[in-house]
Amino acid sequence: MKVKASAVDLFCGVGGMTHGLIKAGIRVNAGIDNDGTCQYAYESNNGARFIHSDVRQLSGADVSTLYPLGDVKILVGCAPCQPFSPHTQKNDKRNEDERWRLLYAFDRLVKEIEPEIVSMENVTQIENQKVFSDFVDGLKSLNYSVSWETVYCPDYGIPQRRTRLVLLASKSGNIGLIPKTHSQAHYRTVRNAIGKLEALEDGGKSKKDPLHRAARLTSINKRRIQESKPGRTWRDWNEELRLRCHIRETGKRYVSVYGRMVWDKPAPTITTQFYNYGTGRFGHPEQNRALSLREGALLQTFPRYYKFSDPKKPALFQQVAIHTGNAVPVRLGVIIGRSILNHLEGAFHD
Numbered sequence: 001m002k003v004k005a006s007a008v009d010l011f012c013g014v015g016g017m018t019h020g021l022i023k024a025g026i027r028v029n030a031g032i033d034n035d036g037t038c039q040y041a042y043e044s045n046n047g048a049r050f051i052h053s054d055v056r057q058l059s060g061a062d063v064s065t066l067y068p069l070g071d072v073k074i075l076v077g078c079a080p081c082q083p084f085s086p087h088t089q090k091n092d093k094r095n096e097d098e099r100w101r102l103l104y105a106f107d108r109l110v111k112e113i114e115p116e117i118v119s120m121e122n123v124t125q126i127e128n129q130k131v132f133s134d135f136v137d138g139l140k141s142l143n144y145s146v147s148w149e150t151v152y153c154p155d156y157g158i159p160q161r162r163t164r165l166v167l168l169a170s171k172s173g174n175i176g177l178i179p180k181t182h183s184q185a186h187y188r189t190v191r192n193a194i195g196k197l198e199a200l201e202d203g204g205k206s207k208k209d210p211l212h213r214a215a216r217l218t219s220i221n222k223r224r225i226q227e228s229k230p231g232r233t234w235r236d237w238n239e240e241l242r243l244r245c246h247i248r249e250t251g252k253r254y255v256s257v258y259g260r261m262v263w264d265k266p267a268p269t270i271t272t273q274f275y276n277y278g279t280g281r282f283g284h285p286e287q288n289r290a291l292s293l294r295e296g297a298l299l300q301t302f303p304r305y306y307k308f309s310d311p312k313k314p315a316l317f318q319q320v321a322i323h324t325g326n327a328v329p330v331r332l333g334v335i336i337g338r339s340i341l342n343h344l345e346g347a348f349h350d
Helices: 016-024 036-046 060-064 092-096 098-113 124-128 130-141 190-194 219-226 293-299 317-326 330-349
Strands: 005-010 027-033 049-052 072-077 117-123 145-152 163-170
Touching (some): 005 330, 016 036, 016 330, 036 049, 036 317, 072 098, 072 330, 124 130, 130 145, 163 330, 190 293, 293 317
Parallel strands (some): 005 027, 005 072, 072 117
């Protein structure tokens, strides 16, 4: 007998986590996000309600009405991670960024709703922040069993070297992630994810797939990528192509920018700038361009059928990239969903 459970997804974006939970077998009632441009993609792909709202303005009573009577309540969320990233932590203005306080709003909602299950996904650096220890202490004070671990995404079939912290908490005893699904010898790679897509030039667009489109390169970046080799660095370029920062001692360490990916390894972490050749190792392994929007989505494990924009309106290139890069990989949502279901079925049927 299946457990009657359903979820609400805080900070849902276009629905990476939601879609993963649904694929795992968990019904999602609604997603909440303060970015209204995510609504079309979220609702079109998930059959769930999108609520355009700032989580900080919601009460536990508001969210509780989203759960059908009698359901085991699951509350999941990935607060925007930029405030906790290594790049942002170097910025003295980090404390002025109110987004990091969103985890306190999540904590407040947990205390007001007391769902049976809580899951939180974020960058690993959050573990060193007081807001995280406060979040964990709050859960324990409500008698949740809490676990968290650092997840290396290739271990779970995600073709990118993303490392994330995943927290799970339950009112019904110990809970944790399911065992790793992939060994190093069987990691999914760039080739597995995007190797069969049609070739594009920079600035090109597929006639069959509107999302398979790539940004145009400047003339000097075309020369740079032509001299770039998979897995290597800008040190392979002729000296006249190097940037001033590469010449300075402080810039010599930044070897991942302007790089090509390697076919038979997982991709680097997909960011909101994955379409930009100069912001990371986002050069295509053999074509002289950066990743297309479709390739970024596939590396984030979004299925090919996922709709990112209303076909009746022009797709905004940068907006789709931001939505894609900010998303929880769908496959990670599946893994979290399976872990929750395994726990619930054991807890309620013992």
